[in-house]
Amino acid sequence: MEFNDSFILGCSAIGAGLAVIAGIGPGVGQGIAAGHAAAAVGRNPGASGQIRSMMLLGQAVAETTGLYGLLVAILLLFVHPLLP
Amino acid sequence: MEHGILMSGADVDFMIHGVFQYSFFGHQVWITTSHVCILIVMLILVGFAIAANRAMKKGSDVPGPFQNVVELIVEKLDGMVDGSMEKAAPRYYNYIGTVFIFILFSNISGLLGLRPPTADYGVTLPLALITFAMIRFSKWKYQKPATIWEDLCSPLPKWLPIWMPINLISTVAVPISLSLRLFANVLSGTAMMALLYGLLQWFATAWPAALHVYFDLFSGAIQTYVFCMLTMTYISNEIGDGTRR
Numbered sequence: 001m002e003f004n005d006s007f008i009l010g011c012s013a014i015g016a017g018l019a020v021i022a023g024i025g026p027g028v029g030q031g032i033a034a035g036h037a038a039a040a041v042g043r044n045p046g047a048s049g050q051i052r053s054m055m056l057l058g059q060a061v062a063e064t065t066g067l068y069g070l071l072v073a074i075l076l077l078f079v080h081p082l083l084p
Numbered sequence: 085m086e087h088g089i090l091m092s093g094a095d096v097d098f099m100i101h102g103v104f105q106y107s108f109f110g111h112q113v114w115i116t117t118s119h120v121c122i123l124i125v126m127l128i129l130v131g132f133a134i135a136a137n138r139a140m141k142k143g144s145d146v147p148g149p150f151q152n153v154v155e156l157i158v159e160k161l162d163g164m165v166d167g168s169m170e171k172a173a174p175r176y177y178n179y180i181g182t183v184f185i186f187i188l189f190s191n192i193s194g195l196l197g198l199r200p201p202t203a204d205y206g207v208t209l210p211l212a213l214i215t216f217a218m219i220r221f222s223k224w225k226y227q228k229p230a231t232i233w234e235d236l237c238s239p240l241p242k243w244l245p246i247w248m249p250i251n252l253i254s255t256v257a258v259p260i261s262l263s264l265r266l267f268a269n270v271l272s273g274t275a276m277m278a279l280l281y282g283l284l285q286w287f288a289t290a291w292p293a294a295l296h297v298y299f300d301l302f303s304g305a306i307q308t309y310v311f312c313m314l315t316m317t318y319i320s321n322e323i324g325d326g327t328r329r
Contacts, residue, residue, distance in 0.1 A: 010209070011329075020294075026315070037094075053309075053313075056262075056306055056309070056310070057310055057313050060265070060306060060307065060310040061310070061314075063265070063269075064261055064264070064265050065266035067265060067272065068264065068268070069291060070268060071264070071267075071268045074186050074271065074272070074275055078099070078275075
């Protein structure tokens, strides 16, 4: 079957849009991490420095899956891997 | 870009470009903008290191402003390593400090108009591979082969290595996720700034500075910190209590 380039590019754009839905997961995860960090600081304000660094570390690790989605989207939009 | 998803933004450009081509044992190899940017970053860091070295050689008990800054940087970096590696820390001051300064400056170099070298997968993968080699090396140095085999079959008993392939995959995933995390973060910042400048043209004056603060300074610093923290966490996991076998 033959597809022309515009069709492939349009489908790539739809795929890129679908790929960044992966951002939902990290959003929820980072929110949970920040909420628990706030609760922890409320319980023990003295440890706020350590809690902050631990929260940032956890959030950055949780972000990874979302970044994979973003990477797929960027590749689809700018590198055009599907074009013949 | 002749195919036109971004027909309106033909100026959108955050890709790596070749600067010149040469032949290396019959292969066509390119010197790219990443090489040029990494060279600039390295020259600045080497210049700073030489200046710091000279300042410390004739350092006094009452430090001057430059000596103060150098001492502050070294103390903060060593303190960070101390905080997460405890007893094994002194042997890793050099590596973690070097990697931290290099990645931090690479990420921030977007502010100087360079394309950040860490937005090239060819830069972050070697960094992650060095970390991976150090993790494996410390595992073999500090643990008995029997323990390593037991860890490989970990949830199941050691005479039943069905789970081993899964554990091997998770071992190999460490450098991949480490490098992709840094790469994707910096690349996304670079791509978004390029889209902003390319698509908005004259409208993008002054206020993108706020976005630069987020994408280049904040995100860059956080990712640097995360890369170093994860490196230290992985290594100190393998070292265990630090007694040599």
